[in-house]
Structures are given as structure tokens and as C-alpha cells.
Amino acid sequence: MIRILVAFSTTFGTTEKFARAVAEGAGMVEGARVTLKPAAEVTTEDLLEADAHIFGTPIHMGSIDWQIKKLIDTVAAWLWGPNRLVGKVGAVFTSSSGIGNAGSGAELAMVALLAHFAEQGMILVPLPKNTPGYFTNGLHWGPTAITGEHEGKPIGVPDEQLLVARHHGMNVARVAAAVAGKQLLNP
Amino acid sequence: MIRILVAFSTTFGTTEKFARAVAEGAGMVEGARVTLKPAAEVTTEDLLEADAHIFGTPIHMGSIDWQIKKLIDTVAAWLWGPNRLVGKVGAVFTSSSGIGNAGSGAELAMVALLAHFAEQGMILVPLPKNTPGYFTNGLHWGPTAITGEHEGKPIGVPDEQLLVARHHGMNVARVAAAVAGKQLLNP
Amino acid sequence: MIRILVAFSTTFGTTEKFARAVAEGAGMVEGARVTLKPAAEVTTEDLLEADAHIFGTPIHMGSIDWQIKKLIDTVAAWLWGPNRLVGKVGAVFTSSSGIGNAGSGAELAMVALLAHFAEQGMILVPLPKNTPGYFTNGLHWGPTAITGEHEGKPIGVPDEQLLVARHHGMNVARVAAAVAGKQLLNP
Amino acid sequence: MIRILVAFSTTFGTTEKFARAVAEGAGMVEGARVTLKPAAEVTTEDLLEADAHIFGTPIHMGSIDWQIKKLIDTVAAWLWGPNRLVGKVGAVFTSSSGIGNAGSGAELAMVALLAHFAEQGMILVPLPKNTPGYFTNGLHWGPTAITGEHEGKPIGVPDEQLLVARHHGMNVARVAAAVAGKQLLNP
Numbered sequence: 144m145i146r147i148l149v150a151f152s153t154t155f156g157t158t159e160k161f162a163r164a165v166a167e168g169a170g171m172v173e174g175a176r177v178t179l180k181p182a183a184e185v186t187t188e189d190l191l192e193a194d195a196h197i198f199g200t201p202i203h204m205g206s207i208d209w210q211i212k213k214l215i216d217t218v219a220a221w222l223w224g225p226n227r228l229v230g231k232v233g234a235v236f237t238s239s240s241g242i243g244n245a246g247s248g249a250e251l252a253m254v255a256l257l258a259h260f261a262e263q264g265m266i267l268v269p270l271p272k273n274t275p276g277y278f279t280n281g282l283h284w285g286p287t288a289i290t291g292e293h294e295g296k297p298i299g300v301p302d303e304q305l306l307v308a309r310h311h312g313m314n315v316a317r318v319a320a321a322v323a324g325k326q327l328l329n330p
Numbered sequence: 331m332i333r334i335l336v337a338f339s340t341t342f343g344t345t346e347k348f349a350r351a352v353a354e355g356a357g358m359v360e361g362a363r364v365t366l367k368p369a370a371e372v373t374t375e376d377l378l379e380a381d382a383h384i385f386g387t388p389i390h391m392g393s394i395d396w397q398i399k400k401l402i403d404t405v406a407a408w409l410w411g412p413n414r415l416v417g418k419v420g421a422v423f424t425s426s427s428g429i430g431n432a433g434s435g436a437e438l439a440m441v442a443l444l445a446h447f448a449e450q451g452m453i454l455v456p457l458p459k460n461t462p463g464y465f466t467n468g469l470h471w472g473p474t475a476i477t478g479e480h481e482g483k484p485i486g487v488p489d490e491q492l493l494v495a496r497h498h499g500m501n502v503a504r505v506a507a508a509v510a511g512k513q514l515l516n517p
Numbered sequence: 518m519i520r521i522l523v524a525f526s527t528t529f530g531t532t533e534k535f536a537r538a539v540a541e542g543a544g545m546v547e548g549a550r551v552t553l554k555p556a557a558e559v560t561t562e563d564l565l566e567a568d569a570h571i572f573g574t575p576i577h578m579g580s581i582d583w584q585i586k587k588l589i590d591t592v593a594a595w596l597w598g599p600n601r602l603v604g605k606v607g608a609v610f611t612s613s614s615g616i617g618n619a620g621s622g623a624e625l626a627m628v629a630l631l632a633h634f635a636e637q638g639m640i641l642v643p644l645p646k647n648t649p650g651y652f653t654n655g656l657h658w659g660p661t662a663i664t665g666e667h668e669g670k671p672i673g674v675p676d677e678q679l680l681v682a683r684h685h686g687m688n689v690a691r692v693a694a695a696v697a698g699k700q701l702l703n704p
Numbered sequence: 705m706i707r708i709l710v711a712f713s714t715t716f717g718t719t720e721k722f723a724r725a726v727a728e729g730a731g732m733v734e735g736a737r738v739t740l741k742p743a744a745e746v747t748t749e750d751l752l753e754a755d756a757h758i759f760g761t762p763i764h765m766g767s768i769d770w771q772i773k774k775l776i777d778t779v780a781a782w783l784w785g786p787n788r789l790v791g792k793v794g795a796v797f798t799s800s801s802g803i804g805n806a807g808s809g810a811e812l813a814m815v816a817l818l819a820h821f822a823e824q825g826m827i828l829v830p831l832p833k834n835t836p837g838y839f840t841n842g843l844h845w846g847p848t849a850i851t852g853e854h855e856g857k858p859i860g861v862p863d864e865q866l867l868v869a870r871h872h873g874m875n876v877a878r879v880a881a882a883v884a885g886k887q888l889l890n891p
Contacts, residue, residue, distance in 0.1 A: 204597065205470055205632030209590045212583035220578050226834040242459075243468035244476050245426065246433025251441070251625075251632055254815060258579030258625055261844035264832025266879060271825025271889050272429075273787040281430035283392055283822035289431050310890065317888040318827060327878040328832050329871065391784065392819030396777045399770035407765050413647040438812075438819055441628060445766030445812055448657035451645025453692060458638025458702050460600040470635035497703065504701040505640060514691040515645050516684065579844055616833075617842035618850050619800065620807025628812070646803075655804035657766055663805050 145175045145320045147312070148193035151200065152182045152210040157300050158201045158238040161288040164305035165197055165236055168312025175316040182214040190219055195232035195319035196265070197312065198256045202239045205248035207255050215259050223263055230328045232319045233260025234268040236311060238288035238300060246282065253284035264328055268315045276307025286311045332362045332507045334499070335380035338387065339369045339397040344487050345388045345425040348475040351492035352384055352423055355499025362503040369401040377406055382419035382506035383452070384499065385443045389426045392435035394442050402446045410450055417515045419506045420447030421455040423495060425475035425487060433469065440471035451515055455502045463494025473498045519549045519694045521686070522567035525574065526556045526584040531674050532575045532612040535662040538679035539571055539610055542686025549690040556588040564593055569606035569693035570639070571686065572630045576613045579622035581629050589633050597637055604702045606693045607634025608642040610685060612662035612674060620656065627658035638702055642689045650681025660685045706736045706881045708873070709754035712761065713743045713771040718861050719762045719799040722849040725866035726758055726797055729873025736877040743775040751780055756793035756880035757826070758873065759817045763800045766809035768816050776820050784824055791889045793880045794821025795829040797872060799849035799861060807843065814845035825889055829876045837868025847872045 147169040151162035159181075166179040178189060182198075190196065200207045222228050235256040239247045257267055270277060270285050280286050286307040288300035334356040338349035346368075353366040365376060369385075377383065387394040409415050422443040426434045444454055457464065457472050467473050473494040475487035521543040525536035533555075540553040552563060556572075564570065574581040596602050609630040613621045631641055644651065644659050654660050660681040662674035708730040712723035720742075727740040739750060743759075751757065761768045783789050796817040800808045818828055831838060831846050841847050847868040849861035 203590045204594050205636045206581075206586070206629045209583050209586035212580070212586050216577045216583045223578065223833065226832065229832040229834060239432065241431065242465055243474075244428065244431065244466055245436045245469040245474045248437065248470065248632060248636070249432045250435065250437035251629060254438070255580045255625060255629060258622060258844065261830035262579045262622070262833070264830060264834065264844075267828035267830065268889075269822035269825060269828065271787065271790040272784065272823070273790060273825065273890050275890075278429055279431055282432040283435065283819065283825075287430075287432045314889045317886075317891075318883065321883050321886055321888055322879065325878075325882055327882055328829075328875045329834050329836075330878075390777045391781050392823045393768075393773070393816045396770050396773035399767070399773050403764045403770045410646065410765065413645065416645040416647060435819060435823070438816060442767045442812060442816060445657065445809060448643035449646070449766045449809070451643060451647065451657075454641035454643065455702075456635035456638060456641065458600065458603040459597065459636070460603060460638065460703050462703075470632065470638075501702045504699075504704075505696065508699055508701055509692065509695050512695055514695055515642075515688045516647050516649075517691075613806065615805065616839055617848075618802065618805065618840055619810045619843040619848045622811065622844065623806045624809065624811035625815070652803055653805055656806040657809065661804075661806045 145316060145323055146193045147175055147177045147195045147316055148189050149177060149179045149197045150182050150185045152208040154201050157288055157290045158199050160300055161236060161238055161308050162199050164308035165312040168309030169316040172313055172316035182211045185214050185218060187218060190222060191227060194323040195315050197234045197315055199236040200252060202237055202248045202252050205251060207252045229264035230326060231265045232268060232315060232322060233265035234315045235285040236308060238290060241289040249282055249287045257284060266322060268318050270311055274307055274310045276310060280304050280307045332503060332510055333380045334362055334364045334382045334503055335376050336364060336366045336384045337369050337372045339395040341388050344475055344477050345386050347487055348423060348425055348495050349386050351495035352499040355496030356503040359500055359503035369398045372401050372405060374405060377409060378414060381510040382502050384421045384502055386423040387439060389424055389435045389439050392438060394439045416451035417513060418452045419455060419502060419509060420452040421502045422472040423498060425477060428476040436469055436474045444471060453509060455505050457498055461494055461497045463497060467491050467494045519690060519697055520567045521549055521551045521569045521690055522563050523551060523553045523571045524556050524559045526582040528575050531662055531664050532573050534674055535610060535612055535682050536573050538682035539686040542683030543690040546687055546690035556585045559588050559592060561592060564596060565601060568697040569689050571608045571689055573610040574626060576611055576622045576626050579625060581626045603638035604700060605639045606642060606689060606696060607639040608689045609659040610682060612664060615663040623656055623661045631658060640696060642692050644685055648681055648684045650684060654678050654681045706877060706884055707754045708736055708738045708756045708877050709750050710738060710740045710758045711743050711746045713769040715762050718849055718851045719760050721861055722797060722799055722869050723760050725869035726873040729870030730877040733874055733877035743772045746775055746779060748779060751783060752788060755884040756876050758795045758876055760797040761813060763798055763809045763813050766812060768813045790825035791887060792826045793829060793876060793883060794826040795876045796846040797869060799851060802850040810843055810848045818845060827883060829879050831872055835868055835871045841865050841868045
């Protein structure tokens, strides 16, 4: 069995909806068991027992939401010292307003989440261009939901954008199955 | 008089067209004199006599074009040792395919160009959200042209996207006028 | 009069000590008045009345501390919509463990703080190589304190490292004096 | 058999020496066959036949050397369209002057090389903290040589710094062996 943890922070529910699709995709891989949680509820045990972590965040002021960083700094960071997450698999996703048509900061937000996984010594899974849905919602570091606004209010992520999220979840689960328990890094 | 250098590399002409609009905008500021050149033709003298440098690049494989980096590494780098560009003004722009609707790497490409200006000790001008054209072609680090494809060929940047480029040029020229010749950094 | 806000988060007091030196330097520029505050105490009024913001953070897991991001997301972000900070000046600093002798993530942490200032439309002041103290504590994006460890405990930042911090504060205050109140960006 | 390609650009020979150690490490893994080449000599066939690519660069003006970018833009980029490198393994290393004690731009240089691998849809191997040699020459994205200067000339990388490079090579080869030929991404 392969365990996948999908953790997210969300402001208006967009990132949560995208996170559900990532989790759904991961769960479609044979032998995968998925835990989906808001960042504030993730425990040390969740991090330890998962073979892969997939973290997602809305973009706020050009980088990650403070709440997912609080998970990283106050829960995950304690596992860094004793090298407890080395060799697990990490991947990311975001949701963005789409303002400007150039990512609105999605790239550095994704890289910041990946930086944490790299610090933990985790193998990173990007988003290949041949992933279904990439051409509407893909960055090479991971998929992104693009929400619109209607009369000044965010209108969430349309269902057709969830395709790329599901495939990202599947990809990560497959990589986790290939490397889990093998102690490939500094055995 | 304030001198502005706009340097670009270009693959299919898109970045050049956008660069012309940046230069045009800079030239609209009173007292500004603009030099527009492909990266391969920029000289040490061009870099030294300009009060502001605005560099632009297409996005290739998630970062800047090798040709603009060659300008940085083989011409500009020699001015870093003797601190010859400290206190000048720097700004950037890109053109991107738009694939994925999340910047296609525009952000790290812009930050890489800004990193060079920071190394040179130059004051950096970003792209404020209230810049005309931001909502269709803006990232906080600078404006970006978004080209489309038609039957597998890039179709260039439509004229309406040039608005943000012109205003970016104006902004940079005004900042250059305010700080030029004042030795604000480490006098 | 020029007003400078220095805001920081701190874990063991290192970033606070470095922040005091930045504030001290800024205050040495004629006409400058400096406010120094922990991130958690910064108010909307502090952000609005300052001509320059200098933010500092320790590095945690390869990026900024969640507490300074909380300031950005829950206080500063509200000023982004109405473009209230456009044209002010921004600059950054970090403190790092020094593990690995390659920044330990200081660069992306600095760029994340700068991304916020860019989103706000603020002019960015980097750290020129000819700043006193650069060769021991400088990155082109800003200065960094390098703390050591002794028997597993951080031993703080030695006084000689504060030189670069003071000069950074002076540089930022001088740039703020040159651009304050001029409406250079999108007037 | 697992094939590993180590490609580098070099200015004074430092990065080449570090690259040799990476290659040496990779070759110590059972079944691994290593090709070590300067960036300018790498061919399309080299890229296609390798199961893992490890790219290294000196830091110039805060980012990667133009010569390794030329390899990426003019050789590797052609394999992106037809998704030929999807599912291979990628990893990076740098050599830096060490000026400033905060990476001198090593982090964004590593991330730029990783961005290319992510664009190609390759699985990324970072540098875990428990890698031997990390505490003197490690960043979470990869290992770095730190050269010194003596009377204004670079003095290269001392032999003791090569430890982390060798282990990085071994880690990458082991991950490549675990995922090669399995079509884990978008099968």
C-alpha cells in the first residue's frame, strides 16, 4: 500500500476543490490510500506515515499562504533535524486569480513549497507537458487552478480545470509506489 | 538628459515588437533619450552611458534566452568588478507562449534578469498593478507579451498588448530621472 | 522628513539584532525617522505612513518565516487592492544558519519578500557589492546574518556582521528620500 | 544498465573538477554507466539515451552560465515538443565564488537548471541534509563547490569538497535505477 497526503490551505474554497481532485486522482492508482486535510489539521503522524506529500496553496502577494507555511514551520520542520522525511516524494499545486495572464506569482509559490520538500530530502515530481489539461492549467512545477472574478467576487474553479489535478495526483502516486521503502538516498 | 537602454533577444520577433513599445514609452518622458538594441549588439559603452537598463527576453525552457545571458556574462559582467553600474536603474520584460495560463516560466525568467541588475547594485522598478494593461499582460516583476499559436506557428503579439509595455518604459524613465547622478548607494 | 519602517520576525533573537542595525543605519540619514517593529505588531498605519519598508526574516525550511507572511497576507494585502503602497521603496534582509555555506535558502526567502513589495508596486533596493561588509554577509538581494551553532544551539550574530546591515539601512533611506512623494509610477 | 549523463560548463576548471566527482559517484552505483561532457559537446543522442541528466554550472551574475543555457535552448529544447525526456531523472550542482557567504546566487542558478528538467517532465533529485559533505557544501537543491580567491585569482575547489558531489551522483543513479523504463508519468 502507498499512502499519499494531500494538504492545502484555502481562502474561498478554490484551492480545496482543486485539492479534492488531486486526492481523487492519487486514489485511482492501485494500492494508494489518500489522506486529504487542511494545513491546520495536519499532524506529525500524517507527515511520517505518507509516502508522498502533495501541498497546495492559493497565491497571496506573490507567494504562498501563511497558513501552509505555518504547517511547514511548526510541524514539518521538526522532522528535518532527524532526517525523517528523506526519500519520500513531494509535489505541489496552486490556485491563482489569473490576473495578468502570467501566473500572478504561481511559479515562485510552487518553488517555495518545493524548497521545503527539497530541504526534507524528498524526490520531486513536476508536471510534464503531456499531462492532460496542461495547456489550460499547467506550469512545469505543478498544476494551477485559475479562478475568475465576477463583479469583484472570485467565482471558483470550473470543473473542466480539475482534469490536470487528477492526473497530477496519479503521477505522484505512481512515482511514490516506485520509490517507497527503497532508501535510495544516502542508504 | 536621461538615457535609457532597451536590450532584447528575440526568436520570432515577438520580444522585439514588445521591446519597441517599451522603448517608445521610455522616450515619451521629457528629457529621455532611448537606445534600442538586440542583445548581441550591446556594447560596454551602451551599458555605461545609460541611466537605466531595461532587458527583455523570450522564455525558453523555463528561463531566459541564452543570448541575453551571453550579453550579461561576456559584456556586462566586466563592469561588476569595478562597481561601474551601481546606482543605475534596472527593469525587465518577457514574451511567453502563454501555454498553461500560468506564466510558462515568465516569473523565474524575470527574476533571473533582475538578479543580474541586483548583482550590479541597480535600483529595480517592478510593474505596479495600476499600470494600464496590467490585467491582461502583467506580472509584478514586469510586463509580458503573450503570444498565441495558430496551426503550430506563433502569431506574435497583438497591438493592444503593447499598452503595458509603453507604460513600463515611462515608469522606468521617470525613476531614472529621479535617481540619476545622485550616488544614493554607498556614496 | 523620510519615514522608514523596519519589520522583522525572529526566532532566537538573531534577526531582531540584525534588524536593529538596519534601523540604526537608516536613522543615520539626515531627515530619516525610523520605526522598528516585530511583524506581529505592524499596523496598516505603519505601512501607510512609511516611505520605505524594510522586511527581515529568518530562513525556515528554505523560505520566509510564517509570521512575516502573516503580516503580508493579513495586513499589507488589504493595501494592494487600492494601490496604496505604489511608488514606495522596499528592501529586505535575512538571517540564516549558514549550514552548507551556500545560503541555506536565503536567496528565495529574500526574493519572496521582494515579490510582495513588487506586487505592491514598490521600487526595490538591492545590496551593491561595494557595500561595506558585503564580502562576509552579502547577497545581491540584501544582507544576511550568518549565525553559528555551538553544541547544537544557535549563538547569534557577532557584532562585526552588523556593518552591512547599517549600510543597507542607509542606502534604503537615501533612495526613499530621492523618490518619496514624487508619484513616479503611473502618475 | 542505467545511464547517467553529467554535463557542465566551466570557466576556470572548478565546475569541471566538481563534475568529475559527481560522475565518479554515479559510476559507483551497480549497473551505472556514466557519460561526462562539457555542455558544448552534448548531443541529442546523449540526452535521449541517458536515464538521468545531471547538469552543473558556475554562477555568473546571479544565474547560470550562458553556455549551459545554450545547450538547453539549442539542443535539449527540441526534445520538449515531442515529450521525449518525460519521466527521466534530473539533478544539478554549481560552483560559486563564495563571496558574501550566502550562496552568491547558487540557489536561483540551481532552480533555473531544475526548471528546465521540470519543463521536460523529469523527476527531480534534491540534496538531502544527511548527505556526507552537506554541512560544508550543500544547498537543498544540490551540492556546490565553493572556490576561494588568492591574490585576485580563483584557487579552485579543494579535494575535501568533492565528497558531497560523489554522494549526489550516487543518489541520482539509485533513483534513476528505481524509475527507469517504468513510464510512471502519464503512461
